[in-house]
Amino acid sequence: MTAEVQTQKAQVLGVKGLVKRYGDHTVVDGVSFHIEAGETYGLLGPNGAGKTTIISMVAGLIPADSGSIELVGSAMTPASTRVKGHIGLVPQELAIYPDLTAKENLLFFGRLQGLSGQELKGRTAEVLELIGLADRAGEQTKKFSGGMKRRLNIGIGLLHRPTLLILDEPTVGVDPQSRNSILESVEGLATEGMAVLYTTHYMEEAERLCDRIAIIDEGKIQAEGTRNQLVELTGGVDRIDLHGSGNTSAAATALRQLPGVQHVDGGASGLALTVHNGPGLLAPIVAEAGRAGMALTSVEIVRPDLESVFLHLTGKALRD
Amino acid sequence: MKSIIGIAVVEVRLFLRDRSNIFFVFIFPLLLILLLGSQFGANSGQARVALSGAPGTELAKALAGQLEEDGVQVSTAGPETVRDQLSRGRTDVGIFTSDEDAAAYAAGRPAGLEVVTASQSAAQAVLQEVRASIQAVSTERRQQSLLESAGVPAAEAAAALVQARTSVEQPRVELVDTDDVTQVFQGLGRFDLGAAQQLLLFVFLSSLTGAATLIKARRLGVIARVMAAPVASWQALAGQALGRFGIAAVQGGYIMLGTALLFGVDWGNPLLAGLVLVLFCAVSAAAAMVIGSLMDNDAAASGVGVGLGLVLAGLGGSMVPPEFFSETLQAVSRLTPHRWAYDAFADIQRHDGTLADILPQLGVLAAMALGLLALGSFLLQRSLSRAL
Numbered sequence: 001m002t003a004e005v006q007t008q009k010a011q012v013l014g015v016k017g018l019v020k021r022y023g024d025h026t027v028v029d030g031v032s033f034h035i036e037a038g039e040t041y042g043l044l045g046p047n048g049a050g051k052t053t054i055i056s057m058v059a060g061l062i063p064a065d066s067g068s069i070e071l072v073g074s075a076m077t078p079a080s081t082r083v084k085g086h087i088g089l090v091p092q093e094l095a096i097y098p099d100l101t102a103k104e105n106l107l108f109f110g111r112l113q114g115l116s117g118q119e120l121k122g123r124t125a126e127v128l129e130l131i132g133l134a135d136r137a138g139e140q141t142k143k144f145s146g147g148m149k150r151r152l153n154i155g156i157g158l159l160h161r162p163t164l165l166i167l168d169e170p171t172v173g174v175d176p177q178s179r180n181s182i183l184e185s186v187e188g189l190a191t192e193g194m195a196v197l198y199t200t201h202y203m204e205e206a207e208r209l210c211d212r213i214a215i216i217d218e219g220k221i222q223a224e225g226t227r228n229q230l231v232e233l234t235g236g237v238d239r240i241d242l243h244g245s246g247n248t249s250a251a252a253t254a255l256r257q258l259p260g261v262q263h264v265d266g267g268a269s270g271l272a273l274t275v276h277n278g279p280g281l282l283a284p285i286v287a288e289a290g291r292a293g294m295a296l297t298s299v300e301i302v303r304p305d306l307e308s309v310f311l312h313l314t315g316k317a318l319r320d
Numbered sequence: 321m322k323s324i325i326g327i328a329v330v331e332v333r334l335f336l337r338d339r340s341n342i343f344f345v346f347i348f349p350l351l352l353i354l355l356l357g358s359q360f361g362a363n364s365g366q367a368r369v370a371l372s373g374a375p376g377t378e379l380a381k382a383l384a385g386q387l388e389e390d391g392v393q394v395s396t397a398g399p400e401t402v403r404d405q406l407s408r409g410r411t412d413v414g415i416f417t418s419d420e421d422a423a424a425y426a427a428g429r430p431a432g433l434e435v436v437t438a439s440q441s442a443a444q445a446v447l448q449e450v451r452a453s454i455q456a457v458s459t460e461r462r463q464q465s466l467l468e469s470a471g472v473p474a475a476e477a478a479a480a481l482v483q484a485r486t487s488v489e490q491p492r493v494e495l496v497d498t499d500d501v502t503q504v505f506q507g508l509g510r511f512d513l514g515a516a517q518q519l520l521l522f523v524f525l526s527s528l529t530g531a532a533t534l535i536k537a538r539r540l541g542v543i544a545r546v547m548a549a550p551v552a553s554w555q556a557l558a559g560q561a562l563g564r565f566g567i568a569a570v571q572g573g574y575i576m577l578g579t580a581l582l583f584g585v586d587w588g589n590p591l592l593a594g595l596v597l598v599l600f601c602a603v604s605a606a607a608a609m610v611i612g613s614l615m616d617n618d619a620a621a622s623g624v625g626v627g628l629g630l631v632l633a634g635l636g637g638s639m640v641p642p643e644f645f646s647e648t649l650q651a652v653s654r655l656t657p658h659r660w661a662y663d664a665f666a667d668i669q670r671h672d673g674t675l676a677d678i679l680p681q682l683g684v685l686a687a688m689a690l691g692l693l694a695l696g697s698f699l700l701q702r703s704l705s706r707a708l
Contacts, residue, residue, distance in 0.1 A: 059548040078701060081552050089548040095541030097330065099337050104330075111326040112549040156545070 010036040012086075012164050012195035013058065018067035020053050020219075027053045029219040030067070035164065040186070040196040042210030044203065044306060046316075050219040051199040052092060055168050058197065059089045072163055085114060088162030092169045094149045095156075098142035102133050102152050105141060106159060113160035123159055130185070131155040147178025154182060158189075165189060166197045171205065183208060203306040215310055222313040231304045234312040237262060238278030239302040240285060243270040247293030254292040255285060265317050274311055278303075323551045327559025328566065334533065335567055345526050345571045349578075352518070367392045367446035370402040370411040377422035379431065382461070383415065386453045392446070406438045412446035413437050428465035512586055513641065515579040516665040520600065520658045521629070521638040523572045527604030528625030530564035534612025535621055538703060547701075554697040557613070561605040561693060568601035588668035592675060596664040599685035603657040606692035613699035637662045660684045 013035040020028040028050045035041040043051045056062045058069055060078050069076040074083045096105045106124045115123060128134040131151040141149060150170060157165055167186065171179045186209055189196055200206055206213050207227055214224040223230055242251075245268070252264045252271055260281050263274040271289075275281050278301040289296060302308065311317055335341050369392050374380050380396075387394045395411070405411040416434035424431040435450060437443040460481065467477035537543050537560070546556050576593065579585040587593040608625070615621045633639060635649075636658020645653055653659040664681035667673030 056544075061544055061548055078547075078553070081550050084548060085550040087548060089545060091541045091545060093541040095545040097334065097537075097540070097542060099334050100330070104333075108326060108330050109545065109549065112323050112546060112551055114322075114550060116322070 012037050012039075012072060013197065014068075014070040015054075015058065016068050016070075018054065018057060018069065019065045020050075020057060020062070021065050027219050028057070028064075031216070031219070031221055032067075033214055033221065033224060035195045035197060037163075037195050038190050038193045039211045040190045040198055040209050042206040042213040043197070043199040043216050044201070044206040044210075044213050044310070045199075045216035046201050049201075049216045051216060052168055053219075054216075055089075055166055055197065055199060059087055059166055060084050085160070086163040088157035088160065088165045090154050090157035090165070090167045090170055092172060094153050096141050096149065096152055099140055101138050101140055102128065102144070103137040105152060106156060109156045110159045115160055123161075127155040127159050130158070132181070145178075147174050147181075150174050150178060150182060151185075154185065162194070164195045164197060168199050169201070170198075171200070171202065203310075207306055213306065215306070215313060217310075217314045223309065227306065230306060230309045234274075234304045234308050237274050237276055237304060237308065237312065239304070239308045239311065240273040240275055240278050240282065241270060241300040241302060242266075242273070242285070242289055242294070242296060243298045243300075244289075244294050244296040245269070246295040251289040251292035251294035254288050258284060258288055261285070263311060263315060265311060265315070272311065272317055274308065323549075324555050324559040324562055327546065327551075327556060328562035331530075331533065331560055331563025332566055335563070341529075344529075345567065346574060349518075349522050349571070349575055367413075367449050368411045369394050369446065369450055370405055370414045371396045371417070372399045372402040372414060373417040374419055374422035377417075377419075377426070379417055379422040379425040382425075382457045383417075383454070386457045387450070390449060390453045390456075392449060392453065403436075406436055409438055411438060412443040413450050415450065425461060428461065428468070512669050515575070515583070515585040515587075516662065516669065517638040517641075519572055519575045519579075519597070520636065520661050521633040522575065523568050523597075523601060524604045524607075524633060524658065525626065525629035526571060527564055527568045527601065528608050528611065528629050529622060530560070530567075530605060530608035531611035531615065531621040531625050532618040533564075534560055534609060534700075535615060535618040538612075538616075539618070543700070543703075553701040554693070557609050557693065557697045557700050560612070561602075561609045561696070564605035564608050565601050568604050569598060572597045572601055586669060587665075588672065589674075592668050592673070592678060593665065595675075595682065596661055596668070596678065596685075599682055599689065600657060600661040602689035603685055603692065606689050606696060607657075609696035610692050610699060613696050613703050616703075632656045633658055635659070657685055657688050660688075 011034050015034065016032045018028055018031040019026065031050075031054055033041065043054065045051055053062070057064045058071075058076065060076050060080055060083070063078050071080075071083050072086050074080065076083050097108070100108065103124060106127060107120060110120045110124060125134070128137050131154065133148060133152060133155070136144070136148070141152060144152070150173075154167070154170055157167070170186075171182055174182065183205065186196060186198065190211070196209075198206070198209055210227075212224065212226055213230060215222045215230065223233055248266065248268055248271060252266065255261055255271065255273060256264050258281070260276045261273055262276070263272075265272045265274075271294075273285065275285070282299065282301065286296065286299060307317070369387055371380060371384060371394060375396065384394050384396070397405070399416055402411070402414040402416070406414050414436045416436070417431075421431040421433065433454065435447070435454075437447050463481055464474070464477050467480065468474055472480070534543070543556060547553060573594070576585075576587055576597065580587060611621055611625060611628075615624065635653050636642070636656035637645075637653060638658050642650060642653050642659060642662065660681045664673075664678040664685075667677050667681075671677070
């Protein structure tokens with residue numbers, strides 16, 4: 001009983017049986033999860049899996065057809081104006097005014113969050129410093145690079161110190177340097193006690209940032225847990241990536257017949273195989289691929305990771 | 321309320337950062353007013369007549385004196401110069417006299433005059449004034465001749481005619497309009513009607529361009545972000561609408577002031593006229609928000625805005641006065657905000673209407689604004705489910 005009460009107190013977001021349909025198409029199908037304070041929770045899935053729709057419902061932008069969302073103990077719907085103050089939303093698109101300066105953008109969204117006076121000015125200066133744009137604060141954001149715009153996009157979400165920060169694919173279209181900077185910033189947030197809901201289709205980001213991950217596909221959560229818990233679901237299988245050209249479709253057909261090979265997935269430039277005992281099967285796989293007409297340029301054995309988990313659960317690669 | 325004002329301030333700031341907006345909202349209407357003024361209000365409405373030939377003669381002096389007495393601006397020049405002025409529209413009517421004509425006039429004999437009008441529309445009206453003045457000169461000369469032929473010395477005859485003019489009260493003719501349409505427009509100055517029509521047309525048209533800015537904000541994801549903050553959809557829309565309303569109200573006030581100063585347009589009671597303008601601007605801004613929430617393409621929205629603005633202006637009496645409409649068209653006309661604002665302006669400008677007189681029009685405009693804002697708020701919330 002005591003443990004239950006403590007868990008409830010720590011819970012920031014609780015989502016139960018969330019459903020969203022557009023016509024006959026069910027975009028989100030019975031999704032349930034929860035996030036606790038200081039936890040970074042990842043929604044990992046390919047484009048079109050339903051991640052942004054889930055986030056839109058959690059942020060109160062669109063209504064759910066059924067199910068419930070509870071944020072810091074209050075129901076969240078599009079009409080829950082007051083509750084929305086607990087959320088910092090960082091949408092996938094760059095939701096900033098290009099004709100306003102970085103500072104003007106922050107001041108504008110800060111006011112909407114109820115900040116004013118010295119608090120607003122002080123917090124704006126802090127965030128500009130945090131996202132590394134203090135020296136460019138007076139420039140119109142249309143002159144910024146993609147990475148700078150992304151950082152400002154995140155800074156706006158942090159401005160009012162939200163209880164729950166929602167980041168929807170925050171590194172899409174960002175150069176590696178800015179991407180690393182963004183990931184470092186997100187890592188720091190959880191240590192400050194902020195709950196983070198992070199959607200991505202990059203496996204490495206989910207592995208690096210998230211305490212718990214939900215693998216989502218076609219609107220359903222396929223599995224949920226820590227990285228290690230999810231990897232265990234694969235039953236210790238390895239992934240072998242074959243890169244090359246030639247008759248890859250014939251090679252895929254031949255490799256599917258090979259004992260120990262669970263899945264074969266891929267296209268013209270390469271194949272991804274899910275196998276038991278990768279090192280042991282490597283030689284016959286290479287030989288079979290060659291016989292089938294595939295000219296190999298490189299071969300890689302990948303120990304189980306989230307990509308493998310996704311492949312194992314859905315039968316398709318995450319990049320799809 | 322803070323969030324509404326915050327959104328409105330940003331909307332105005334973004335508007336001012338686009339220089340083309342300033343041209344179309346503030347400079348373009350002024351240019352149009354100048355164009356209309358130069359076309360229809362040449363030289364502030366004063367008739368211009370150029371006299372040529374027989375300088376210093378009795379005929380030239382009599383014509384110039386009578387024309388000036390009748391309020392006409394008179395100039396003298398050589399025949400070539402006057403013809404040049406007529407062809408360039410710098411004078412309305414030219415009167416050409418010869419030494420023979422001057423001599424005939426001095427002798428009391430019939431004298432011919434060559435009168436040429438310019439091509440501008442106002443010249444025909446000036447010609448009528450010139451004819452009346454020439455008629456007056458002719459009558460006076462005949463009276464003088466009759467007295468002289470009756471044996472009265474010339475000086476005494478002239479003095480007697482002056483005395484007669486000052487001692488006898490001038491006959492006064494009051495025109496009473498008998499047809500309904502003419503009576504409807506009674507009390508209007510030369511530009512009063514057109515100014516009210518143009519004001520409604522321009523304010524509505526430029527307000528509808530606000531639809532495109534709302535669509536851009538939706539496409540950028542800014543609106544979604546605003547509504548993820550503690551801001552209701554109606555507040556987000558009201559903020560956007562307030563920004564557009566402010567721009568429209570400033571434009572409307574600018575046109576009112578400009579036409580009053582440049583063309584002497586009488587807007588009637590300024591407070592009541594301002595109230596009509598405020599409510600009409602509110603309807604215009606709310607209509608822009610509905611289009612901005614309903615459509616997803618800002619270029620298409622601009623096109624629809626211009627088309628809709630012109631159609632509603634036409635139906636609402638901003639192109640042809642609605643008094644000339646058929647009964648059916650009159651009924652259709654009342655579906656437009658332009659018509660209600662037009663009627664309110666008509667009451668204020670032509671009949672010194674009071675607040676009580678224009679309350680029905682104000683009520684309808686207010687209801688239209690609130691209804692459109694509510695519809696826009698619903699559509700904006702719904703638009704968040706659509707991908708742009």
